[in-house]
Amino acid sequence: MPDVTIIGAGPAGATAACALATRGWDVTLIEQSRFPRDKVCGESLSALGLEVLTHLGLIDRLRPLQPTLLNATILHATDGRHLTCPLPRPMWGLSRRAMDAALLDAARDAGVRILQPARCESLQDVLTVRHLEGNRVETLRPTWIILADGKGALLPHRPTPTSDFGIKAHFESVVGPRDAVELFGVQGHYVGLAPIQRGLSNIAFSVPAKKLERFRRDLDALWSQLLTENATLAQRFTHARRAGDWLASLLPRFPVSRRWPPRVIPLGNSAAALEPIGGEGMGLAMRSAELAAAALDQSERTNTPLPVRQLQTEFARLWRTRRLACRALARLLSTPRIAGDLLDWARGNESLSRAAMAMIGKT
Numbered sequence: 001m002p003d004v005t006i007i008g009a010g011p012a013g014a015t016a017a018c019a020l021a022t023r024g025w026d027v028t029l030i031e032q033s034r035f036p037r038d039k040v041c042g043e044s045l046s047a048l049g050l051e052v053l054t055h056l057g058l059i060d061r062l063r064p065l066q067p068t069l070l071n072a073t074i075l076h077a078t079d080g081r082h083l084t085c086p087l088p089r090p091m092w093g094l095s096r097r098a099m100d101a102a103l104l105d106a107a108r109d110a111g112v113r114i115l116q117p118a119r120c121e122s123l124q125d126v127l128t129v130r131h132l133e134g135n136r137v138e139t140l141r142p143t144w145i146i147l148a149d150g151k152g153a154l155l156p157h158r159p160t161p162t163s164d165f166g167i168k169a170h171f172e173s174v175v176g177p178r179d180a181v182e183l184f185g186v187q188g189h190y191v192g193l194a195p196i197q198r199g200l201s202n203i204a205f206s207v208p209a210k211k212l213e214r215f216r217r218d219l220d221a222l223w224s225q226l227l228t229e230n231a232t233l234a235q236r237f238t239h240a241r242r243a244g245d246w247l248a249s250l251l252p253r254f255p256v257s258r259r260w261p262p263r264v265i266p267l268g269n270s271a272a273a274l275e276p277i278g279g280e281g282m283g284l285a286m287r288s289a290e291l292a293a294a295a296l297d298q299s300e301r302t303n304t305p306l307p308v309r310q311l312q313t314e315f316a317r318l319w320r321t322r323r324l325a326c327r328a329l330a331r332l333l334s335t336p337r338i339a340g341d342l343l344d345w346a347r348g349n350e351s352l353s354r355a356a357m358a359m360i361g362k363t
């Protein structure tokens, strides 16, 4: 059987593992964290992601987790003006804690060998893996390596991180629609609110490092400030209580690179990363995994070289327009001076706002 080692069991790595294992590949999946674990994310899974999970027969593994069905996105300017954009196809609100653990279970059931908690420390020549229980170091020589570590940290040309942070926490007793993702403009950035399973809500936002420093990294203090910057956001949280720890991580943002080392395929946020405002990151991670698995399997079966350039072009096509559109939307919503007028204008131009949604990936 052809063999592959996958680094990282997020949406990209776990999906790739399932897709290859069910095609008969010998798959090893390395994950540094113990599961279940929380993860900085808006926890809204796009229609693209749901489509991939359906193709791979994984959707029924997630349904019992009771995700919320999200039918619209509501954009709120700081001055109370807002715009409701129906989603052409629903998204799911589902915690990463639950989803990632279920996908890893699916990979295990499909016959994937899982090394966890274990960290891949190098890809050069051989793959070096440190088992985090006992500190034993193992070296692997797989035929193929899939890098799905969420940041491309092991690539020779690792992407430069931004100076923004992604922050998230779960809350209970949030007042507001349970069937919509809401995005709230604040001063210089924006906040995303998604209802997830079991009556919880997930807050996720990106924040410039400078603003975070002003609050000496006290995330409760920063959050209290954000509630003063958007009245509708404050109203949603009148009776809310935080139901978990704040998590923070550096926010990646970079286009698809064509400098992949030989026999290494980066997927998901190791391949490219966009502004998270559109809730497309996980869907793209899953689609890139599906495309790579199909291409690898095809090349193995036909005994032909993997068409790396073609795969890179397909990835570029997936990310390019969404990256630009998400960046533009984030900028506009983060600029209180223009956000309200923009939302008013979009309300009167339905076909244009539908086109903008399509550029973000909402088709």
Ligand SMILES: Cc1cc2nc3c(=O)[nH]c(=O)nc-3n(C[C@H](O)[C@H](O)[C@H](O)COP(=O)(O)OP(=O)(O)OC[C@H]3O[C@@H](n4cnc5c(N)ncnc54)[C@H](O)[C@@H]3O)c2cc1C
Residues within 6 Å of the ligand: 007, 008, 009, 010, 011, 012, 013, 030, 031, 032, 033, 039, 040, 041, 042, 043, 044, 045, 046, 118, 119, 120, 121, 148, 149, 150, 151, 166, 167, 168, 204, 205, 206, 251, 267, 268, 269, 270, 276, 278, 279, 280, 281, 282, 283, 285
């Ligand atoms: C604030 C914010 C909000 C977001 N909101 C949304 C949203 O609503 N919807 C959406 O679709 N996307 C959203 N995203 C983007 C989404 O989280 C990412 O696109 C997605 O997680 C990428 O999946 P991945 O599998 O590539 O990487 P990840 O999910 O980052 O998974 C990588 C995995 O690799 C493991 N790992 C890392 N290094 C190593 C190593 N050396 N060895 C072993 N294991 C390793 C990690 O522990 C992790 O489990 C958001 C992101 C941020 C920051």
